[in-house]
Amino acid sequence: VVVDAGHGGSDPGASSASGKAEKSFTLAMSQKVSALLEQEPAIAVLMSRDTDTYVDLDERVAFANSQSADIFVSIHGNSFTNPSLSGTETYYWRQESRKLADTVHKHLAAATGFPNRGVKQNNYRVITTTVMPAILLEVGYLSNPSDESDLYDEQFQNKAAAAIAAGIKEYLGIAPAG
DSSP, X not given: OEXXXXXXXXXXXXXXXXXXXXXXXXXXXXXXXHHHHHTSTTOOOEESOSSSOOOOHHHHHHHHHHTTOSOEEEEEEEOOSSTTOOOEEEEXXXXXXXXXXXXXXXXXXXXHOSOEEEEEEOOOHHHHSOSSOEEEEXXXXXXXXXXXXXXXXXXHHHHHHHHHHHHHHHHHTOOOOO
């Protein structure tokens, strides 16, 4: 499983309602998801970045493809000019990624408590050129002050990370521990 922390290094990503960089949210979330998945002996976890470094989009894809990964999950925080927009969205591109998108989104949308903005098809670079099922998660809207408050909250991140990990395990057919 490749966990991709969106943006990083010289690419800060979106700016949150209070001016925080998306890259710090995506790295924190990705580290939490990876730590949870690493507890499962049947899952080998690879991160596209585990520090605040810049990794080109094509390098992220090449890394995942070269590792013969089973799935690719890119984690992001959404942003829009209308600060009242809120919600969780999951994106896929190829039809073979739809089941992964539906499964992880079901868990994540329930955990965030944000409006469920659904599973959508979009040609984001990291999910169009990967050869395995690949999704891009927009956990919530950094541009929405209420979503932002949750997105940077440790307890919320732990809950969302657990939901993402649970969705990945369900997709892979791995029963939850305990």
